[in-house]
Amino acid sequence: MIDARRARHSRAICSTSSARLAVLGKRAAGALGLGLLLLGLADCRPNRAQEDDKGSVFPRTETFYLGGRQWGEPSTFNPIGTPGWPISTMNLLYETLLMYNSLDGRMQPLLAESYAVHDDSVEVTLNAAARWNDGQPVSAWDVTFTFGLGQRFKSLNIAPIWQYLASVRAYDKDGREAPEANAGQDYPRRVVFALNPEKKNPLVVLDALQAQIIVPRHVIEPLLAERHNDLDEFKKLKFEHGAVSSGPYRLFSSSSEKIAVVRDDDYWGNVALHGGKKPAPKYIVHPLYKSNDAFSVALRQGRLDLSTTFVPRIWLKAEKGVRSWLDREPYFLSSSIPMLLVNHKRAPLMDVHLRRAMAFAINYDDIRELSVSGYSEPLRPGIILPFGLERRFFSEEDAQKYGTWFDPARAKAELAAGGYTSVFGPRGELVETRDRDGKRVPTLYVKSPTGWTDWESIVRVAVKSMRAAGIDVRERFVETSLFWNALYEGDFDLIMHTPSTQPSPSKPWSRFEALLTSRDFVPLGQRMYKNIGRFNDPHAPGYDPRIDELLALIPTLTDDAVRLPAYRELNALFMREQPYLPLVYRPDTFYEFSIKHWANLPSAANPYLPPLIPGDRLGTNMLWSITPVSN
Amino acid sequence: MRLLKQLLKSPFFVLGAGLFLLTLSIGLLGPSFTNVDVNTRAGLAYMPPSAKHWLGTDHMGVDMISMLVAGLRSSLYVGFLAGTVATSVGTLIGLYGGYKGGLIDDVLTVGTNLFLVIPSLIVLILLSASVENGRSLTLIALIIGCTTWTWSARAVRAQAASLRNRDHVALARINGFGTLGIVFFHIMPYLLSYIFMVFILQMAAGILSEASLSMLGLGPYDSVSLGKILNEAKTNEALTDGAWWAFAPAMVLITTIVFSLYIINTSLEGVFNPRLRK
Amino acid sequence: MLKNRPTLAYIVGRAGWYAVTFFVAITVNFFLPRLGDANPVDTIMAKVSEGLDATSAKAKEEAYLKEFDLVEVDPTGKVKRDAQGKPVRTSLGHQFVNYLGMSVRFDLGSSILQHPKRVSEIIKAALPWTLALQLPTIVLGWLIGNGLGALAAYRRGVFDKLMYPLALLASAVPAFCFGMLLVYVFGIRLEWFPAVGGYDDGLTPELSFAFFRSASYYYVLPFASVFSIVVGGQAIGMRSMCIYELGTDYVKYAKLLGITESKILFYMFRNAMLPQLTGLALALGTMVAGALIAEMIFSYPGLGMAVLTAIQGNDYPLISGCTLLVTVCVLCANFSVDVLVGFLDPRIRAARQTGK
């Protein structure tokens, strides 16, 4: 039970602890010099640091080390707002209603024991055993409250769902709508999400059900009320200790070096969901190293058990007991498509010939082999993944007919068709591109944030091959702080972006939507978060309403047989128009693990769960299956 | 000429100059021997040294030799540009402040100290964000020059101050030379050798700071530099994958340049000192 | 009253100038990062705007802008927007006034990117590590370097012939090169030392032997990566200073007076060391920057990375806080050296008394 006093108190705790750390540090400053001398005597046997456990707060055999989810100490653990790991990702502390399994496309129960999609609503029934760690049951009112927040505070990430919802109501077991929460012994467990008739879209609702953590109404509501429902004030509560949550772990400690959570042995789900089993690791620790390569060093040394960082040439680490989802190319399970967004409001990029020429010009194999270390299936036309669950919507035939791939000859042909001519210099380097009136086409710049090395190399390869094909483009690497503004306000010719990355029930629809929708279409200079390149302007002459029709239609379809033609049509349309330039496939999260200290982690050979780290949606469930390696 | 003879007597100078000329010639003449191409991939990532690629390839499969030559060129360029800027700014301010003394000197000292406490990182990122073409090699060189001149200013200032009350200066003053006239014709000539040594050190400093900037991922976007090679070797895990050829040669090159500059400087000091120390 | 106390007068004068420097510095440090048109909220928005729609994104952005007092707000509490619908940024002057107001209350404000964390918290947590790594390295390095330099100058012969080029080489190797090399050889190939972090992941900072041992074990490589360079640089400087001192008349005279070698050595060391003090002060000023490299290479805990990310993400309060820290350190170091040298070196004092 956490109230205002408690919250203030907990902040006090934190500050004193950091003060202690400061003092300690000052001592250390003096002492460490002397420590060196000690070290002269101290033996430096290989890996001593990893071998002995003496004085360890986290015994190796009971601790699962994972990394790559969080950079820098989380500033808050407030479940509402912008917390860091493990709350930003789900199901260690706070839990979602359902969990989506990207391997079989099914929803698995968590707080909700079942769900049903009706024509005008989605209905969810909570697990009777679900409890907050203060003993209170998780009730339908918690759910209505949580989603209600999105209605009250437009700045919350749940807010957008409300354009698809008419209402979220709690019903008791007799199907009567439960009145306002009264602390009655009997509490409602049924929640009905009524769909907005104008924008009927069960898919996004399902997305929300597996993405939105449920917060304890009986704790949050009073705290909010005390602050006169001022969200900014409320966000200042850090919920560091003694927070009320429903998940299998609780926050143990958090510093600028690591975040640690500790097992809650009375977790309701142990009995209700896992046959009385407890999660194997008592502690889960997320070290906060400062660069990607540090994580992979830690993996090799067996200090880290699982990482979601990008680790190049994973096969070279195998000898050190490092594994990935697959033990051969492409090693990972891709779910997103990094691409070059094209600005359709800037001449001459609205010309389909030019866009298709670009698409034919880019050497996708170089990108795959060099920029992403081969962690990608060969790129196929369109934006439906030709593997995994989405394969069923992918049409080889359409791909052949409308698609684009690396083919310099076709690129030149498209350029010719568009009336473009390329002028090359004596040493074969491109001088300029001319349009059909013989006027010089201004150099087009590809924007990408400086220092994002993988994107940098992708862009370099793309630019190089486009120039080779005679298209006058150049790299422009900009400060990250400026990059985002440029992206959303449409200040670019071409720009790197990966839309809608997470696998979810609504894929591949949400990917199409993120790229093609003409809803909330705003001119350049104002922020647009979907269809960022301003393709298919509804107010412009050549507007094709069919796209938005399909985007509206697909979510309402339930039968794959009916969905297939719709998806085919949409994808073919994308291939023909080539509004944007997909470059390569990427996993949503990377997944490398060490076999030194924990066994039976999910992998392609043992795919009982998708490749996700504990504390990231369904990934949490691995904690009940993994076993310590006895050495 | 006599000076050069004297210098050639000192083994240090010979060693230093030799090393420097070596690196310089690699940088300048390299392209005419091997074809330096840092854009086309010559093979897979981190291919070990072979007959075809003497130092293997980098993470983008580009021939390492090409990368090194290109990197060396830009490092030397940065060093030279930054060194020139820093030395001239530092010298001017140092000379003027040192000669004038008094209030002007104090004000200039404040200015000098300012640059000790303004992180050049901020200046760099800010400027590269505001400059249209982003963080070009030249921009970086200029910024380094404009932020590292402080100590040369301090050094020159001290020297100038010591010369301030020399007879010939006083004489010039009596004969009604203007401040600048005195600074340039009656003080600077005595410090030329010293200023030259400052320049050499500033050059080394420039090369080092460019390298560390690139190391922090703030390197030039438009060209290869030794620091950038190292940074990319690190971020692309050349270390964990044991691709020593991706970073060791670059390290050797940087160290060699700086080392050679240092010993050139010290050998010069050995020759100039008698006069400087009076 | 100062008239008859020239030294005191000098100190007061110096202090005055340092005060001026300080104020100019914090002013510059305040305005510099804010001059660009980058906006920290963009960076936050990028992190959290996945799947947002236009309206809620707008709401979120305004919430942040208000929170950090970056926009003009009209009486009704709504964010003012210009013709293009872009929010109107608060004038820098206004921000500066707030900043000064907070500074005098020793309130560094709260970070933007790590909202709602206080800047003071962040610094408090990270600074000890930076100090623990940098102070001993610099101070020890300075002492040992000067020792070696003096010895080489006094002994000459083989020792000097070996030490001198080595010192030159050591000082020529960039810190990060050496660091990477150490990581590669001792961390990855031989696996003698951990190449990553500040102490065993299984521990938490506390005053226990286990922690202390682990910390010193993890300390070795980062320390070594900077130490040798400091030593080298200092040794070179000290050596030439000492050689100069040994050539002076007063040393010759002392020899002829039959004063013991140890005494003469002491004369030489003391007089040669005075200029080196300035070097020490400057070195202390570059601590945070130095830490940055160590944090990059060894992902060692510390302030450097916080500063870098703050600068890249335009986290104004954090930048201002850190630069303030650096400014104070550097200026204090320089000032104290100024005064100290004045006390230790009568020549300088005399020079000052006769008006520099």
Next chain:
Amino acid sequence: MGVPIFEVDNLRAHYRTRFGQKIQAVDGVSFSLKPGEILGIAGESGCGKTTLVSACMGLYIPPLHLSGGDVRIEGNSIIGMDIETNRRDVLGKKIAMIPQGALNSLNPTRKVKDLASDMIRSHGETADKKVLDTRLRERFEKLGLPGDQVLNAYPVDLPAGMKQRVVIGISTLLDPRVVIADEPTSALDVSTQKAVVKLLFELMDQGIIGSMLFITHELPLLRHVADRIAVMYAGEFVELGTTEQVIFDPHQPYTRALMGSMLSAEPGHRGQKPVAIEGAPPNLAHPIAGCRFAERCPTAQPSCSTNRQALRIVAERQVRCEYAS
């Protein structure tokens, strides 16, 4: 005037350069000092005077080496004793030296009294600070120096002339039997020169110092200072006689030239135009067959450049020239 307290016997010393060259800076110098006697040594700069100083004090620090001869003080040789004993028992105690250019001879960061106490302590005296301080004050006042004021000052605070006298004060703290003054008055204005010389005389009168070796490049200056004068050229004495002999009736051509080359207002020289000596001293890196002054000598004979010249007695003084008479 009894037995000589300081005897230098055919002393030879050389430098060994970095390139292994051997430079015979002092080549067979012999002389002796009786108690209370002042021997002046004159010669151009670079004639080996300063080398002679360290050679006479038995202070051989590479690259300076002893090549032969002996130095005896009060009868016992100081040659070949190890550097430490020499330091403790000879330097500053038996033989003290007053350096030229005293301006920079005092450690700038050390108070005069501290330097002085260092000097005393270095010779094994373990008196406590108080005692030393009083002793120093008394001594300095005895020499007519403002004791406390000077002792508590740093060198920078002292005017040039005062510095020189302080140096003399410190050098003679331990009542050395022999004092070697190396150009003690050069770079001083005339009045201070006089003061310094006066001080030196007082020291002798008070018996604080036994006898003195007064080295200068200004031969005439020695007239009022020295009892006997030796003229040094290219590492050798070329003439050694009483002051009157050498000043007023020089026999060796070089001595004459030296007198001539001096701008001086000596009676009997008035009106005589000073003439500079052409040419430069010979390079001592290579042994010289004949007279070392031959090539500059105005009265040189063909044989001079071939015949090794020896010191011979001419008109009751030693002269190194076969044509002198």
